[in-house]
Amino acid sequence: MATIEELIQELEQETHAxxxxxERIPEDHLEWRPHPKSQSLxxxxxxxxxxxxxxxxxxTRPFDVGTPIPRPSAESVDQLxxxxxxxxAQATQILRSIGDRGLAVxxxxxxxxxxxxxxxxxxxxxAARRASAGRVRRQRRRExxxxxxxxxxxxxxxIE
Numbered sequence: 205m206a207t208i209e210e211l212i213q214e215l216e217q218e219t220h221a222x223x224x225x226x227e228r229i230p231e232d233h234l235e236w237r238p239h240p241k242s243q244s245l246x247x248x249x250x251x252x253x254x255x256x257x258x259x260x261x262x263x264t265r266p267f268d269v270g271t272p273i274p275r276p277s278a279e280s281v282d283q284l285x286x287x288x289x290x291x292x293a294q295a296t297q298i299l300r301s302i303g304d305r306g307l308a309v310x311x312x313x314x315x316x317x318x319x320x321x322x323x324x325x326x327x328x329x330x331a332a333r334r335a336s337a338g339r340v341r342r343q344r345r346r347e348x349x350x351x352x353x354x355x356x357x358x359x360x361x362x363i364e
Contacts, residue, residue, distance in 0.1 A: 207304050212296055215256060219292050226253060226284045234278055246277035253284050257291035260298035 226249055234246035243251075278284045 206307070208299050208302065208307065212299055215292060215295060215299075219256070219288065222252060223285060223288060226288060227281060229281055229284070231281055234280075243275060244277055246279070247275050249284050250276050250278045250287060253278075253288040254291050256288075257294035257298075260295035264298060264302070 229245065229249055234244065234249070236245045237243070278287070
């Protein structure tokens, strides 16, 4: 099992790579969106910069998966780098406060499961219901087709 210091060391290594990526974002492209419904490059970069601290914080308290997540946008690359530094410092502080013993305690204090349970079939979106129904029909055809081939043979037919 990993220790807190090993996790912090890995976090620092990943932080260097993340910092290099964030430094290379052109400031004049922070508002760029690959699609009108997509988040801007500044929002996506800010999300990446805040991940370490947010994940560490969520691991210490109940979390409701229905909670809306703020999506702030970065005004500059310097703001992104500052946010990353604060986020990593927060994560490091939280990890140290958890300690090695805290790693052995399962995080069963969540308000709702992190992975939602599967929906009942009647609550699936229409496209999923159609896809599922299509699989069932194909399986039945395969089963029926195999039965038909056997039924068509008569006792006098030679078996090949």
